[in-house]
Amino acid sequence: MKRFFNQLTKRKTALIGFIFLIFVFLIASLTPFLAPMDPFVQNIERRLLPPMTMNADGFTHWLGTDQLGRDVLSRLIYGSRISIMIAAGAVFIGGAIGLIVGLVSGYSGGWIDSVFMRLIDMQLAFPFLLLSLTMVSILGSSIMNVVVVLSLTSWISYAKVVRSSVLSIKYLEFIEATRATGTSKLAILFRHILPHVLSPFIVVASFQVATLIIAESSLSFLGLGVPSSEPTWGAMLADGREYMTDAWWIAIYPGLMLMLVAMSANLFGDGLRDVLDPQ
Amino acid sequence: MAKFIFKRLLQSIIVLIGASAIAFILLRIIPGDPVMLMLSENATDEEINQMREQMGLNLPIWQQYIDYVKQMIVFDFGHSISRGLPSMQLILNHLPATLLLVFWAMVMAIVIAIPLGMFAAVKKNSFSDYIVSILALLGQSVPSYWLGMMLILLLAVHFGILPTSGYGHWSHIILPAFTLAIYQLALIARLMRSSTLDVLNLDYVRTARAKGLPEIVVIFKHVFKNALIPTITMIGLQTGQLLGGAIITEFIFSWPGLGFLTVQSIQAQDYPMIQSLVIVSAIVFIVINLLVDIIYAVVDRRIIVDS
Numbered sequence: 001m002k003r004f005f006n007q008l009t010k011r012k013t014a015l016i017g018f019i020f021l022i023f024v025f026l027i028a029s030l031t032p033f034l035a036p037m038d039p040f041v042q043n044i045e046r047r048l049l050p051p052m053t054m055n056a057d058g059f060t061h062w063l064g065t066d067q068l069g070r071d072v073l074s075r076l077i078y079g080s081r082i083s084i085m086i087a088a089g090a091v092f093i094g095g096a097i098g099l100i101v102g103l104v105s106g107y108s109g110g111w112i113d114s115v116f117m118r119l120i121d122m123q124l125a126f127p128f129l130l131l132s133l134t135m136v137s138i139l140g141s142s143i144m145n146v147v148v149v150l151s152l153t154s155w156i157s158y159a160k161v162v163r164s165s166v167l168s169i170k171y172l173e174f175i176e177a178t179r180a181t182g183t184s185k186l187a188i189l190f191r192h193i194l195p196h197v198l199s200p201f202i203v204v205a206s207f208q209v210a211t212l213i214i215a216e217s218s219l220s221f222l223g224l225g226v227p228s229s230e231p232t233w234g235a236m237l238a239d240g241r242e243y244m245t246d247a248w249w250i251a252i253y254p255g256l257m258l259m260l261v262a263m264s265a266n267l268f269g270d271g272l273r274d275v276l277d278p279q
Numbered sequence: 280m281a282k283f284i285f286k287r288l289l290q291s292i293i294v295l296i297g298a299s300a301i302a303f304i305l306l307r308i309i310p311g312d313p314v315m316l317m318l319s320e321n322a323t324d325e326e327i328n329q330m331r332e333q334m335g336l337n338l339p340i341w342q343q344y345i346d347y348v349k350q351m352i353v354f355d356f357g358h359s360i361s362r363g364l365p366s367m368q369l370i371l372n373h374l375p376a377t378l379l380l381v382f383w384a385m386v387m388a389i390v391i392a393i394p395l396g397m398f399a400a401v402k403k404n405s406f407s408d409y410i411v412s413i414l415a416l417l418g419q420s421v422p423s424y425w426l427g428m429m430l431i432l433l434l435a436v437h438f439g440i441l442p443t444s445g446y447g448h449w450s451h452i453i454l455p456a457f458t459l460a461i462y463q464l465a466l467i468a469r470l471m472r473s474s475t476l477d478v479l480n481l482d483y484v485r486t487a488r489a490k491g492l493p494e495i496v497v498i499f500k501h502v503f504k505n506a507l508i509p510t511i512t513m514i515g516l517q518t519g520q521l522l523g524g525a526i527i528t529e530f531i532f533s534w535p536g537l538g539f540l541t542v543q544s545i546q547a548q549d550y551p552m553i554q555s556l557v558i559v560s561a562i563v564f565i566v567i568n569l570l571v572d573i574i575y576a577v578v579d580r581r582i583i584v585d586s
Contacts, residue, residue, distance in 0.1 A: 121290075122297035125561040127523020130541065134305060134553055137545045214422045218527055221424060222542060241428055241531075245436055255425035263420035 007275045014271020017264035021209075024261055027077060028084040035074040036062075039231045043069035048247045064249040066239055075231040076253055082232045083261070086146055087212045091205050094151035098158025099201060105159065106166030107189055113163075120156050128153055132215060136224045146225045150212050161204050165197045199276040206269035210262035217258055233258050283576055291569045298561040303347055306554050307340070334551070356555035361547040366555035369540060376446065377536030380529070381521045383452055384459040389514065392464045396471025397506065401498060403476065411468065418465025423524065427458035427531045444533040455532040459524055463517050470513055475506040515571035519564040 009015055027034060037059065046055055046069035054060045063072040105116040123131075135149040169175065170193070178188055219225030220234025228235060233254035240251025314330045322330075331337050334357075335346055350357070356366040399411035431454065435443040445451040478484065479502060487497045522537070529538030537556065544552040 118293060118297065121294045122301060125294060125298045125564045126301075126557060127520065127526075127560055127564070129523045129526055130557060130560060133526070133541070133545055134557055137548065137553070138305060138308060138550075210420060217422055218424065222527070222530065222545070224545065237422075237425060237428070244428060244432055248432060251425070251428055251432075255422060255429070258425065259417070259421045262422070263416060266416060266420050 008271060011271040011274060013267045014275070017267030017271065020260065020264040021268060024080055024257075024264075025084060028080040031077050031081050035071075035077045037071040037074045039070060039074040039078045041070065045069065048243065050247070051249050063253050064247070066236070066250050067243050067247070070231075072236075072250060072253060075236060076233070076257060078231045079233045079236060079254060080257070082143065082226055082230055083213050083216060083258075086143065086150065086216045086226075087209050089147035090150035090154060090212050090216075091208050093147065094154040094208070095158050095201070095205055097151065098155040099162055099197075101155065102159040102162025103166060103189055103193065103197070106163040107170060107185075107193065116159070116163075120159060123153075123156055129215065129218060132219060133222065133224060136219055141225060141227045143226055143230075146216060146219060150215060154208055154212060157208060158201060158204050161200050162197050165200050166193055169193065169196050199272075203269055203273045203276065206265050206272060210265035210269070213261055213265070214258060217254075280576070284573055287569060287572055291565050295562065295565055298565070299348065299351060299558055300344070302554055302558045302561065303344055305557065306550055351558070356558065357551045359544070359549055359552040359555075361544065361549040361552065366552050369552070370537065370555060370559055373535060373537045373540045376534060377522065377525055377529070377538065380452065380455055380459060380525055380534060380536055381518065383456040384521060385463070385514070385518060387456055388460040388463040388467055391460075392467035393471050393507075393510065396468040396510075397475050397498070397503070399468070399472045400475035400479065400506075411472070415465040415468045415472075418461045419469075421461065423458050423461055424527045424531050426461060427454065427528060430454050430458060431531075446535050455528055455534050458531070459521060459528045462524065463521065466517065467510060467513065471506065471510050474509045475502060478502050478506045481505075512571075512575070515567065519567055522560055522563060 008018070043065075046061075046065050047067055049055070049061050049065040049069075051062060051064040051072075052060060053064065061071050061073070063076065066072055066075070101116055105113045132149050132153050135152070136145060139145040139149065175188065175192060178192055183192075216225060217232070217234030217237065220232040221238045223235075223238065225234070226232050236254040237251055240247070240254070243250055314327055314334070314336065328337075335343050338346070354367055356370070358364065359366050359369055362369060395411055399408045402408050431443050434441050434454065441454055442448075442451055484497060484501055487501050488494075492500075525534075525536060526538035526541050528534070529536045530542045533539065537560075541553070541556050543549075544556065
């Protein structure tokens with residue numbers, strides 16, 4: 001673990017990505033203390049104010065206000081909470097499903113493996129966004145439903161990677177040796193195989209953070225997903241689209257944040273992959 | 280060869296049957312009564328029953344599935360509720376716009392990304408290599424619909440060079456195609472860079488150089504073809520993904536394709552239409568992948584042995 005961190009700090013780009021992710025995570029956990037104003041308070045007199053405008057109460061709207069006079073910076077900060085929460089939830093649930101399926105499928109082989117592989121082929125036939133959109137529209141808008149839908153549409157990526165790394169070590173001598181000593185199947189799977197598949201698993205998870213944050217924003221942008229009462233980056237972009245010609249600042253900042261978060265997760269994933277698999 | 284094609288065909292059919300079952304079940308897990316969702320709140324009992332009969336929801340579930348498969352075989356995907364037309368007709372009306380968009384997006388991605396990736400590999404660790412790597416990373420991380428909005432703001436609203444949206448003139452396709460292409464462009468550039476680097480290290484390239492061939496001949500005659508192979512595989516797979524990615528791009532640019540139809544159907548809660556769109560995109564994906572695999576096996580016989 002310590003060696004891993006040492007190597008990671010040598011990859012400057014991965015480290016930058018990691019630090020930015022931690023930074024956004026901290027913002028998301030401390031929203032009520034960080035947001036300068038209430039993100040829900042509407043004030044028609046203050047609508048569409050450009051960035052750096054000071055309002056009548058002496059507070060500055062650093063990033064301007066939206067079409068209902070709400071402070072863009074405060075909404076941006078609150079939006080980070082939902083993006084992070086959904087991405088973390090979906091990576092956790094989808095990752096857990098993918099990890100278990102990949103382990104079982106790779107280790108047992110035979111018909112169990114065939115069934116799971118055909119299931120993955122079937123799901124892969126549907127474009128990711130189309131499937132997510134359809135499922136959210138059927139289940140209805142809520143944070144929990146978005147987490148469930150994104151988990152169910154993304155578990156495949158983990159399962160495929162975990163399965164192939166199980167296959168690559170399943171026939172190695174140390175596994176044979178453990179089997180010869182009479183260790184149970186479950187113990188071999190979790191005590192001896194699991195530690196070896198965790199690295200590729202974590203790499204996939206960090207790329208998935210980027211994919212899922214953008215997927216969540218796409219759902220909110222189309223008015224599905226998280227209920228519209230919540231400030232999300234995707235919903236802010238949808239507002240921004242309507243007022244693009246008069247108030248460019250509504251659409252710019254949430255998009256920039258999405259890009260920076262996705263880029264950090266990708267940088268981190270790239271660096272991690274290089275460290276774990278020098279090949 | 281025939282055995283390989285037969286095996287792949289059989290696999291595709293199994294996947295298709297499973298995918299159609301998934302699409303069928305999707306419509307059945309709607310909490311509550313799908314009919315109530317689709318009719319207005321003050322619909323009479325008679326209207327509700329009529330709708331239920333029309334959709335076959337009064338029959339047992341296995342009977343519904345069999346009817347659904349039977350209709351699918353003759354390309355009858357039911358009727359759109361919000362537009363009152365056969366789904367298949369609507370899909371065929373919107374398909375050409377999407378195919379046009381996907382085609383030009385793929386052309387843009389390939390034409391820009393392949394030279395860029397090769398250039399970065401040849402100039403490894405130079406300033407230009409870093410620029411290409413950073414651009415590729417940006418392209419993979421930017422939400423494409425946001426990029427599309429920014430392009431509209433900059434090129435259409437601010438400078439007035441290109442139209443914001445529309446369909447029919449060649450200038451209408453540039454912004455949506457580029458927006459849709461950006462992710463694939465970045466992906467192909469990165470893959471092309473790494474596969475060119477792999478090939479550059481091979482013995483036969485060293486031999487070619489030792490013979491005294493000029494570098495430009497080595498790169499274009501010896502390296503290019505072999506570095507292209509992994510890229511072609513991915514282009515095949517990514518074409519399917521573009522069909523999904525087109526949903527949000529078409530929405531931004533009001534492009535009259537399948538993606539636009541999808542968003543409208545979802546907003547209107549037109550479930551039979553959504554179901555048809557889901558199943559048609561699965562069929563398109565399965566057919567594309569079957570064709571790519573067969574073309575591959577024809578080109579490279581080792582694939583048949585491996586499978």
